Amino acid sequence: MHNNKKINCLLVDDEPPALEVLKKYIGAVASLELAGTSNNAVEALNFLSAKTIDLLFLDIEMPDLLGTDLIRTFKNPPKVIFTTAYRKYAIEGFELDAVDYLLKPISFERFLKAVNKVMETNFKESDSAEMNAENPVPHNFITVRADRKNLKIALDDILYIESLKDYIKIVTLSKNIITKQSISSLEETLPNDKFLRIHRSFIVAINKVESFTNDTIEIARHELPISRMYRHEVEKLLNV
Known part of the structure; x- marks a missing residue:
């Protein structure tokens, strides 16, 4: 049985209009829950230190700290979907194990495609965890x-x-x-x-x-x- 727990999301973007679009999209998807928003990476780092987040929608070019550099500060970062107006960061984004890379302006259809990737990954992880619980893997x-x-x-x-x-x-x-x-x-x-x-x-x-x-x-x-x-x-x- 798959876990029906909602996916906690944090939005990080220094552009208020971009935040509003993503907030609207998240509100339209029942499986997603908005845990918070931030307009810079340093503030997001503090938020992530205090709360557990399942999914990060992260802009890249922001003041003080790039979104890609923020991800590098974590040993085990949350799942991340990069949201940016620049194609030049695509390779770097996927090298950081990003779930997806969305180019602005982001359509709702493209947003849903990225979210579905997260949900598919969660289902696979849930199935794997259930199998391992029933059949523990030896340590050798x-x-x-x-x-x-x-x-x-x-x-x-x-x-x-x-x-x-x-x-x-x-x-x-x-x-x-x-x-x-x-x-x-x-x-x-x-x-x-x-x-x-x-x-x-x-x-x-x-x-x-x-x-x-x-x-x-x-x-x-x-x-x-x-x-x-x-x-x-x-x-x-x-x-x-």
Whole structure:
């Protein structure tokens, strides 16, 4: 059974007319609930620190802090739909695992298409959670869908995981496996004592790390970047 809980939304835009349009659209969709609005990213950051939000409608070009930079401040950000007048941020937006990227002026039809993506994702996550509750996954392997099969991958065989937009590549001791899944959703299923996020596009197996610097980690002759966002956690765990 799917969860019928409403999706809490926060609107962030420095243009009042744009906020009013999105408020009207949210009010017309029964599954959405407006938790608040903000006209700048810093104010939104304070709001998100105090309340749990399911979905963020986020403008990009705003005073003080870009919307894309706001998302980078979170280790586990809420689902985000970027709303902007500029196409130039599209690639960056999707690299940040955005659900969708809406160009202003935003039509109601296009808004609904983006919201439906969120609802489909929520249903899949709900189904997955119910299956895991009934059939708990042992801590020594994960299961992914690839090549029209469910593949069991031993955690001890994983070297690292790389994000490829809507897909991820799991690099193991013997082969590479590509599956349609976000790196953030897989991260939630991995044990924290065995795996470490070092970049928005990379998770590494801690015991497979061969060498490291302040900026890179080497695993099986692969040199992987450490981003500023995750550097503190990497230094803390690896004692750089």
